[in-house]
Amino acid sequence: MITETRSIHAEGDALDLNPFAFWPAYTSRLEPLGGKEPCEDPDYVFHTLYAACGDGPIAVTVTVSDLAAERGTMILRIHELPDGVGSNARQIAIKQVQLVDLIRGDGTAMISALARHGHTYAALGHIYGDTIATASDLQVRIERRMPDPNAADIPSEFISSRVGVVPLIVGTAPPSMTGPVSQMCSAPQFRERAYADWAAYLGGARGKASLSQWQRVFIARTLDRYDMARPGARGLAIGGLDEPQLVAVLTASGCMIDTSVRTSGVASAERLIVLDPEAMPESVNGYDFVFATREQGIGGTWKDRLAYIESVLRCLKPGGLAIVMADAIIDDDAPAGSDVLAWHDIVRMGLVLLSRGHQLAQLRRDIRHPYAEANDAQIEQSAFGFVVRRR
Structure with missing residues (x-):
């Protein structure tokens, strides 16, 4: 028997x-769950029976208790089987979840689909990667319910097709404000018409060269270029109180913007979120886009900065866009004893983000025409903006 005797039909x-x-x-890859016999599919985790679900949206919630793993990816699927002898099942929904993300959260993941009369539905899961995963229990619940458009796991309605697979991770063309990607600040960008127009729109002086103004223009121009600054889009500005004019422009365009600070000292601000960027709470999620300014970033190694970017990405809905600014230098490697981000560090971070399923706008710098300002350590420092679409 491959079908459930029970069924669901009405909302709720x-x-x-x-x-x-x-x-x-068969034994599950989540040790020691499942049966006792080895499965022919070494990546198998679970497979439910097929259940009739009526006609309407369904949500499958998978809860893993006491999950332990150092790495690995769980792929969740929903299969649809037409009624009738000899029918073949087909996949109608798929979702990728990193095991480390499940561990950081509450061990719960959800996948949705649209059910139809005359069909039954099963949920199944696999774990891929060189890993050992253990758990004390695994629960699967299927229910008829309309998806919450603001739920953190519902894909963003504002997904940009401009961030996708690129033939070269590191571009050969110089960075430009006309078509911004993941890029380093450079002197020619200050002379572009697109830069001048956005600087004036944001209340800055035309022709003025500063990393602070470049950051402001880059964020605004990137959100515009990737078509994110649209009515109804929900955005989180990490460090947004440092850029009040930028937040005001986005709000005027119809976006709903939450801003963040490290302490509760300005509790009178509207839609204010108090958070520590180095310890982003799991409850801060469900945004269509996030931007994080250089002032709100963290120091340390490139791995520390990568962890910070990934914590920012967890604030997004699937498909949402993150713009993360960072202090950086144009050189391949940082000076001895410095924790400033260098070009080789940026490339490493980009490769890891891509390996984890995210999409990254092409990396670019202009080594012939750099722009930098001396920091407190008298290092000539520039700025870099990562543009990442969450998987």
């Missing part, structure tokens, strides 16, 4: 499914 109906009922004898 739910079933708790046996995650191992389809292949009860």
